[in-house]
Amino acid sequence: MRVGELSRRAGVPIPTIKYYLRTGLLSPGSLSSPNQAAYDATHLHELRLVRALIELGKMPVARVRAVLDALAADATPHTVLRAFRGDDAGHEPAARDPDREWAQGVVSGLAARRGWRIPPDHPEARRLASAVMASKRLGHAELVAALDCYAEASEQVARADSRYIAQGTDPHDRAERAVMAALLGDAMHASLRRLAQEEASRPTDAVPGTRAPCG
C-alpha cells in the first residue's frame, strides 16, 4: 500500500508518518519507483504500535525507540519491560532526609514481605519511596497501611499478564505481549481503578469495615 492508505488504515496523518520515518521509528517502505514507497501489514502494525506507545503510553521518542529496539532484538519480556519503563541508570542521590529514609524502609519491608528481589536503588522502588514519603509529608502516613493490599492486587495483575505473555508462540511474540500487557494494561488499569473507586465511594454503599482486611 502507499503512504496514503497506510495513513488512513492506521488513523495517523501523513506528516506524522513522515516524521516517524525520518526519526527511524518506522521502517522505510520498499521503493516501488524512485519517488514511491510501498508499505505492507508489518508497517501498519509497527505504525499502530508506535502510535499507541506515544499516545497511550505518553512515551518520549527515545523510549519508544528503546522499546522497538528491544522488540527487534527478540529480547526477553524482562528486558523489554525494562526498556518500556525507561529505567535511568544515572541518578543523583538525594540529600540525607529522615522522611526519605523512613519511606525507603517502608519499601524494603514491603519487598521483603512479598519476596520481591528488587535492589533498593531500583528506579521504580525509588519512585514508590517518593510516593510513600509524600504521604507522610501530607499527613497521611496511615495510607501506607494499604500498601500490602495494593501489592497483593498488583501481584494478581502481574500473574494475569505473565499468563498472557507465556501464551506467545515465539520469543518475538512473547516480547510484544509483554509490551502490550504493560501499555494497554496500564491504561485499562487506571480506568478500572477509577471506576471501582467511584463504585465503592457511592454514598449509598454499606459502611466498609465488615470485609476481610484485604478482601
Place this chain on the structure above:
Amino acid sequence: MRVGELSRRAGVPIPTIKYYLRTGLLSPGSLSSPNQAAYDATHLHELRLVRALIELGKMPVARVRAVLDALAADATPHTVLRAFRGDDAGHEPAARDPDREWAQGVVSGLAARRGWRIPPDHPEARRLASAVMASKRLGHAELVAALDCYAEASEQVARADSRYIAQGTDPHDRAERAVMAALLGDAMHASLRRLAQEEASRPTDAVPGTRAPCG
C-alpha cells in the same frame, strides 16, 4: 512563619509560591505588616497538597482548583473524586466505528458482570473502551480476557481506599482522604504494578498456568 520558611519547609521555591498565591491555589497569608504576610500550618499543608496534585498527579491548574474547591466545600468523597478525575461534560461523539462499538460492548459486559452502575458515556468508561479498542487494533484482543482479573484487583484496591476514607473523623477529613487515596494510591499503584511485573517476568520463574484463573 514568613514565606521563606514556608518555602523551605515545603520544599517549594518562593517564586512558585507567589504564583500559587496569584492564581488563588494557595490562600493568602495574614498581613503582619503592610509588606509582610504570615503563614501557618494550614498554609503549609495546603501548599504541600497543591504541589503533590501538580507533581505527582500531573494535574493542570484548573483541575487542582476544582479539587481544592470541592475540599473547601466539604464535598462527599464521591464528589471530590469526580473533581479529581476532571470528568469533562462536553464530549464529541466519535464516528460510528465497529471496533469502538465492540470495545463499548466489552466494557458494558464487564460492568454488568461486576455490578458496576456506570452509564456507558461515563468519561472513564470511554477511556477504558479506547484502551480495549487499541488492544484489538494492535492485534492483541485476547488481552481483554484479563479484564476481569484486572477489575477484581481494582475492586480490592478500591475497598482498601474506602476503608481509609471511612476512618476520617469528619466530612472534610473524609474528602481529603479520598483525594490522598486517589493521588498517592495512583502513584504507589503504578510503581507496585511495575515491580510485581518485573518480579513475575524473571526468566527463572516457574511456568505460569498452574495457578487459579485469577489467583
